[in-house]
Amino acid sequence: MTKLLASFVALAIFAVVARAQPAVSLLIDNGYASTGSINLAPILQNVSTKKGQAFHFGSTYDTYDADQAWFTTTFQTFYKHVVSENGCKWDATEPTQGVSDLTECLATQSFATSNGNTFRGHNTFWHEQTPTWLPGSFTASQLTGTIIPQHVQQEIQGLGSSVTSWDVVNEVVGDGVSNGMTPLQCVQNKGDWPTVTADGSGQPLVTDLSFIYAAFNTAFTYAGASTRLAVNDYNTGGQDAKTACVISLIQNIQENTNIPYDRLAIGFQSHLMASAGNFYTKQELATTFSTLAALGVNAMITEMDIEINSDNNANLRYQAAIWGDYIDACLYASNCNEFINWDPRDDLSWRGTAAAATLFDSNGNPKPAAYEVAARLQNYAAGNAEPCSTSSGTSVCTITGTGTTTTGTTTTTGTTTTIGTTTTTSSTGGSTGCVSAEYVQCGGIGWTGCTACASGTTCQVLNAYYSQCLT
Numbered sequence: 256m257t258k259l260l261a262s263f264v265a266l267a268i269f270a271v272v273a274r275a276q277p278a279v280s281l282l283i284d285n286g287y288a289s290t291g292s293i294n295l296a297p298i299l300q301n302v303s304t305k306k307g308q309a310f311h312f313g314s315t316y317d318t319y320d321a322d323q324a325w326f327t328t329t330f331q332t333f334y335k336h337v338v339s340e341n342g343c344k345w346d347a348t349e350p351t352q353g354v355s356d357l358t359e360c361l362a363t364q365s366f367a368t369s370n371g372n373t374f375r376g377h378n379t380f381w382h383e384q385t386p387t388w389l390p391g392s393f394t395a396s397q398l399t400g401t402i403i404p405q406h407v408q409q410e411i412q413g414l415g416s417s418v419t420s421w422d423v424v425n426e427v428v429g430d431g432v433s434n435g436m437t438p439l440q441c442v443q444n445k446g447d448w449p450t451v452t453a454d455g456s457g458q459p460l461v462t463d464l465s466f467i468y469a470a471f472n473t474a475f476t477y478a479g480a481s482t483r484l485a486v487n488d489y490n491t492g493g494q495d496a497k498t499a500c501v502i503s504l505i506q507n508i509q510e511n512t513n514i515p516y517d518r519l520a521i522g523f524q525s526h527l528m529a530s531a532g533n534f535y536t537k538q539e540l541a542t543t544f545s546t547l548a549a550l551g552v553n554a555m556i557t558e559m560d561i562e563i564n565s566d567n568n569a570n571l572r573y574q575a576a577i578w579g580d581y582i583d584a585c586l587y588a589s590n591c592n593e594f595i596n597w598d599p600r601d602d603l604s605w606r607g608t609a610a611a612a613t614l615f616d617s618n619g620n621p622k623p624a625a626y627e628v629a630a631r632l633q634n635y636a637a638g639n640a641e642p643c644s645t646s647s648g649t650s651v652c653t654i655t656g657t658g659t660t661t662t663g664t665t666t667t668t669g670t671t672t673t674i675g676t677t678t679t680t681s682s683t684g685g686s687t688g689c690v691s692a693e694y695v696q697c698g699g700i701g702w703t704g705c706t707a708c709a710s711g712t713t714c715q716v717l718n719a720y721y722s723q724c725l726t
């Protein structure tokens with residue numbers, strides 16, 4: 256099946272250097288369940304209560320996936336949010352120009368509804384998985400004026416107002432970007448249709464960002480009043496040039512469409528590998544999420560998977576530690592309330608069965624990462640402090656404390672105390688004698704920059720990893 260070819264390219268960018276995985280400390284070593292069945296539904300309700308906003312945790316589904324019985328059970332008890340893996344892409348939804356066919360997209364939404372789940376839209380614009388009549392030989396003004404808005408309208412209108420968020424544009428930023436590029440340069444660096452023609456000649460086609468503004472303006476007109484509209488991309492989440500591009504792009508979209516910031520989102524796909532440098536640290540994610548929170552923009556983990564070389568116990572534990580850090584980064588951020596795992600089990604993963612990149616094994620049983628994710632959700636819902644960065648290994652982060660949790664139904668039968676206390680000793684750190692401007696970081700674990708703030712602003716703690724100069 257045609258899948259995310261661009262993301263295969265992306266993975267090649269990460270240097271594939273085999274490093275030994277560190278020994279890690281997990282909540283599932285400290286009283287949380289590591290065996291038995293998991294029922295996340297009541298836990299996720301408690302998470303939403305604690306967050307003060309609905310928290311959506313889910314995975315991908317299509318009606319033609321194997322083992323539909325497993326899907327039904329697992330989307331009632333574990334994944335509670337649905338993204339159509341392929342059914343809402345352009346090739347599926349407008350196979351003939353101007354003729355909308357939402358059959359599969361709507362069927363995946365019905366699956367969500369019938370299992371008590373919410374639904375997220377992916378996607379209204381992507382340069383891949385296009386219908387045979389696209390990219391075609393259309394002019395820039397035909398694309399921007401008619402073809403893109405017509406498609407966005409028929410899809411968003413057709414799925415209705417309950418969709419939590421839409422990936423309005425998917426993978427529009429290049430991989431060779433550098434700091435300081437304008438949003439247009441970031442998009443042109445992609446070198447893909449529609450900023451160049453699709454015939455391989457590299458001829459410029461759409462020479463400004465009007466196709467993106469057209470997509471967002473149309474989405475804003477037809478989406479529900481609280482549906483978030485996202486720019487979605489891979490290899491993003493840290494303090495790097497590509498992440499800077501998606502942030503500057505969302506600001507540029509706001510300035511050119513007047514869509515309020517609180518309706519906009521950045522989707523961080525998070526197709527990862529379990530070795531240092533092939534995922535973002537919790538600190539890096541927290542910093543990026545805080546930057547977006549200051550704007551009022553939502554952050555979402557939209558396509559998470561973690562390739563491991565073999566599913567031995569050490570790799571499975573490292574995978575659990577990374578997954579735990581990512582879900583904590585989302586849970587403890589004020590502006591993150593959607594977390595999608597890309598493909599629900601190993602044998603159905605686009606990364607391949609051998610990559611063992613999902614939360615469930617090929618028999619449909621939960622892996623250590625699934626139990627650890629359940630534990631992080633429970634730990635958050637109980638009001639406990641954020642655990643330390645478990646993917647850093649036990650030399651940096653050792654979780655102590657006890658929790659008593661029965662297996663089978665995950666009914667908490669005892670109190671959980673001091674989960675999340677750590678051996679991390681770094682304090683707020685930072686340099687004196689210099690000044691951070693408004694919206695710039697001024698403290699947090701690991702911060703080595705300026706701790707004083709420009710006049711008129713004060714250094715405010717947003718989380719343990721990030722303080723920012725704000726008025």
Ligand SMILES: *[C@@H]1O[C@H](CO)[C@@H](O)[C@H](O)[C@H]1NC(C)=O
Nearest residue numbers: 297298301633636665666667
């Ligand atoms: C949800 O929260 C309620 C109230 O604090 C608690 O009684 C219940 O055990 C929690 N449920 C789960 C599954 O953690």
